[in-house]
Amino acid sequence: MAAYQAFDITKKVLITGAAGFIGFHLAKRLLEMGAVVLGFDNMNDYYDVSLKENRLGVLRAFSNFSFIKGDLADEQAVTTAFKSFQPDIVVNLAAQAGVRYSLDNPRAYIDSNIVGFFNILEACRQYPVQHLLFASSSSVYGNQEKTPFSTTDNVDHPISLYAATKKSNELMAYTYSHLYGIPATGLRFFTVYGPYGRPDMAYFKFANMMYRNEPIKIYNHGDMYRDFTYVDDIVEGIEHMLCNPPKENKAGDKYKVYNIGNNKPERLMHFIEVLEQALGKTAEKEYLPMQPGDVYQTYADVSELEQDFDFKPNTSIEEGLGKFAAWYKDHYRM
Template sequence: MRPNMMRLDTDAIYLVTGAAGFIGFHLTKRLLGLGCTVIGVDNLNDYYEVTLKEDRLRLLACEQFFFYKVDLADRKEIDTIFTRHQVTHVINLAAQAGVRHSIDNPYVYLQSNLVGFLNILECCRHHAVKHLVYASSSSVYGLNSKIPYSTNDKVDNPVSLYAATKKSNELMAHAYTHLYHIPTTGLRFFTVYGPYGRPDMAYFSFSKRIMEGKSITVFNHGDMWRDFTYIDDIITALEHIIPNPPEENEAKDRYKIYNIGNNKPVRLRQFIETLEQCLGKTAEKEYLPMQPGDVYQTYADVTDLMEDFDFRPNTPLEQGLEAFVSWFKPYYGYLSHHV
C-alpha cells in the first residue's frame, strides 16, 4: 500500500460527469453518503431509456448535489460549471458507450469521447484541478492474446471505434499530464454489472428477454470469457483512488492507469446458467458466431491496484447477480405471477 494514503475530503468539490449513468450514479451516491459536495453533469441522451437515468437522479436529490443537463462537447457551459463551483476533483465517467453501437454511429463517439474529453482536460488545466480520474475500458486490449491483461501490455490494436476513443483518452491525458502537470488516473473497467445497471449490457437484456419468455442471442456459442465486475467493488476502488493522485513516475509525470476487474473471468455459458438460477427461469437460446468488434476474453491483472491500495475487486458472481435481480424484478414489475 502507498504511504500516506488520503481519505476523501468532504471540503473538496467533486465533479462527476455521467452522473445519471450507471457508474456515475453509484459513485455520486457513495460520495453524497460520505458528506461530500457533488456537481453532476449528464446530457441524458437516449442511447438507452431516459426514464432509468431520471430515476437514478431522483435518488440523488439533496442539498449537496448540483445537477446540470449539459453535453460535454459544450465547452462554454462546462467551463462555466468549473468556475461557478470551484471544482477540485473530476471523475469523468461520461462517454458514449457500447462497442457495437460505435460501428453504426461513429460520429457520436468522436463528439462525446474525444471533443468532450478535451473540454474536460482544458477545464482541469485552467482551474487547477487536484486530480482527474477518467474511465477507460478493457476494450483497449483489443486482440491481445496474452492473459491476464496487464497495464504494461501494448494496446495498439483496437477492434472497435469505441476502443480507439478510449485509448485516445489515455494518450490525451498523458499529454496534458506532461505539459500542464495535471495528475491523471485512467481506469480500465471490465464488464461492470449490478443494480441500476445499463440496459444495453448483455446481462440486463438477457434478464428482460428471459422474464418475457423470449429467446436470447448467445454469440460465439457461449464460448466467450468476461471478467464480470460488481458495481460496489468499482465504487470502493474509486473511493480509494480519487483522493490519492499518482506519485511522480520516472518522467516526473503524475500519470497512472489501473485495471479494475474481478480478476476471475467467467465463461458466458456459465454466466447465463447463474443468471437463470437467480431469475428462477430458463432461457431459450439462439447461438450465433462472434460479432464484429467483440473479443474472445477479458481478464484483468489487478496487481497495481492491490499494491497501491491493498484492494482487489472480489464479489462472487452469484452474489452480484442476486443483488441485481433483487433490484431488477420489482423495478420492471416482474413479480411472482410473471414467472
C-alpha cells in the first residue's frame, strides 16, 4: 500500500481553467468536500461560452467558491489572484486546447500555454505554494510506435504546436522547480471525456452531428486507437496528488510527471459503436485520411500512478459514454 496523504480540505486551492471541462469537475469535487476554491478563467469563445457559464453556475452555488475572470497572459491579473487568495495549492488547467485549431491559430497557444504558464510560475515564485500541478498531455509522445507510453520515453518530437507547448510547460516547470524549489507535478492526460465535456472533442462532435443527421468525419478511415479516460478518473487521480508534492530527488529537485490514462486503448470504430448505442442513434460516416498533427494511437503506462497512489483509472467506455449520453440528452433536452 503506497503511503500518501489524503487531500486536506483546509488547503486553499486555486484552479485555473475552472470553467473548463476538467477544471469544473475538479473544482466541484473539492467544493463538495468542503475545500475553499478560487476559480480563474478567461471564458474565451474557443467553444460555446454558454456551456462554460453553465459549469460556472453549478460552482457558484457553493459558498466556498469564488471566481476571477482573467487571462493567464495578463501578468497583473495572475499576480492579483495569488496576492489576494494566497493559495496553498495551484492546479493549472487553463490552456488553449486542441490539435487542429493550433494549425490555424498558433498565436493563441503561445499566449495562453507559454506566456500564461510563465506567469503562473512567476506567481508561484513570488507567492510560494506547497504544490503546483499542471496539465500536460499525451500529445507530447508524438507518433512513437513503442507502447505503452511511459514517462521515461523520449518526448522530443511533438507533431503539433499544441504538443510543443505542453512539452515546453514541462521544461519550464522543471526549471522553476530546480531554481526556486517549487514542488511541481505534471499531468499527462489521455483523451478525457464525460459529461460537461468539450464540444470540440470528437465524441461530443459525433453526438451533435448524429442528432443533426449529418455525417461524422472519421479520420485515417477509422484505423486509430485512443486511451479514452473518463473525467471522474482524472479528477480522482488529481485529488490523490494534491497534498503529495514530489519528494526531493538526488539532484535536489521536487518535480515529477505522471500519465493519467485508462491504460486500455480502444479502436476508434468501437468507441463510435458504443456511443451510437448509448445515444440510440446511428451515425452516417464519412471516412477521411489522417489529419496533420494527429497521432495513430495513445496508450498510457500508469505504473507510477499505481505505485505512488494505489490508483488506476478503470471506467469502461460503456459506463463512461453511458453517463455522457445521459447528460447530453438531459442538457440539450433530446
